[in-house]
Amino acid sequence: MSKLPLAIIGIIVIVLGVVASSTLFTVDQREQVIVLQFGEPTKVIREPGLKFKIPFIQNVVYFDKRILDLDPKPEEVILSDQKRINVDAFARYRIVEPLRFLQSVNNEASLRDRLGRTLNSTVRQVVGRHALPDLLSPKRDEIMVDIKDRVNKAGASFGIEVVDVRIVRTDLPEQIANNVYARMRSERERIANQLRAEGEEIKQTITANADRQRIVILAEANRQGQIQRGIGEGERNRILGQAFGQDPEFFKFYRRMAAYREALQGEDTTLVLSP
Numbered sequence: 001m002s003k004l005p006l007a008i009i010g011i012i013v014i015v016l017g018v019v020a021s022s023t024l025f026t027v028d029q030r031e032q033v034i035v036l037q038f039g040e041p042t043k044v045i046r047e048p049g050l051k052f053k054i055p056f057i058q059n060v061v062y063f064d065k066r067i068l069d070l071d072p073k074p075e076e077v078i079l080s081d082q083k084r085i086n087v088d089a090f091a092r093y094r095i096v097e098p099l100r101f102l103q104s105v106n107n108e109a110s111l112r113d114r115l116g117r118t119l120n121s122t123v124r125q126v127v128g129r130h131a132l133p134d135l136l137s138p139k140r141d142e143i144m145v146d147i148k149d150r151v152n153k154a155g156a157s158f159g160i161e162v163v164d165v166r167i168v169r170t171d172l173p174e175q176i177a178n179n180v181y182a183r184m185r186s187e188r189e190r191i192a193n194q195l196r197a198e199g200e201e202i203k204q205t206i207t208a209n210a211d212r213q214r215i216v217i218l219a220e221a222n223r224q225g226q227i228q229r230g231i232g233e234g235e236r237n238r239i240l241g242q243a244f245g246q247d248p249e250f251f252k253f254y255r256r257m258a259a260y261r262e263a264l265q266g267e268d269t270t271l272v273l274s275p
Contacts, residue, residue, distance in 0.1 A: 022053075022055030025050075025052075026051070027045055027046075029048040031064060031065060032065050033045040035053055035059075036058060036060070036061060037058045044099055063102075067093070068108070075087050075120040080129055081131040085171065086170070086171045087127055088168040090165070090166055090168060091148075092162070092163040093162045094160065094161055096160060099159065101159035104159060105158050111158055115160070118151060118154045119151055130143060147167075148164060
């Protein structure tokens with residue numbers, strides 16, 4: 001008989017535990033909650049703490065309060081100058097009206113799909129009105145603000161606030177990029193060949209000027225040499241004339257000895273003289 005009350009107490013404790021777990025739930029400071037009763041929302045809870053609900057009748061749905069990110073695939077856009085580029089953009093958003101969020105998209109996966117399509121469509125619409133230089137200038141910030149405002153306006157119907165939209169990068173499609181690189185390479189080769197030709201022309205001009213100056217310098221040096229040789233010959237003849245005038249016999253003897261010195265070259269030279 002004593003075991004039966006204990007079993008009943010145990011069953012009561014278990015039932016009370018199940019009821020308590022179905023009645024109590026916690027809300028984290030990073031979350032917000034919608035309480036549903038038979039699938040219909042009854043209230044929204046944003047304050048963190050321990051909360052209560054009717055067991056087995058009500059259930060709760062949790063949504064994140066933090067800033068979330070959306071990074072769809074890059075989108076190909078035709079610019080106003082008819083150039084094609086791949087635009088990679090991302091958005092940051094947060095859920096500000098969880099009830100509207102639940103009623104419009106139900107969950108984050110559905111939101112990412114719909115908001116991603118909205119973002120890509122807006123990017124095509126806004127970026128397509130500009131030329132490529134605008135995306136590489138300070139005007140890029142104005143373009144991103146315009147996209148953010150448009151996406152935020154569309155996101156209001158989902159119960160979200162778009163905090164920021166950024167264009168990560170803008171790339172040319174692979175085929176167009178290869179064509180552009182080929183044209184750039186051809187242009188650089190053309191400029192390089194032109195610079196080589198201009199350098200060769202300058203080289204030829206410098207070489208010709210150097211050759212002309214060399215010829216002029218050599219001619220001037222030869223002229224000066226001829227002048228100096230003429231002056232030297234004249235001075236020599238003057239000195240010889242003075243010497244001849246002082247002692248003609250000695251001068252004849254000296255000239256004869258000089259002629260012998262020039263003529264008697266080598267060891268086998270023979271000279272025949274009179275007695």
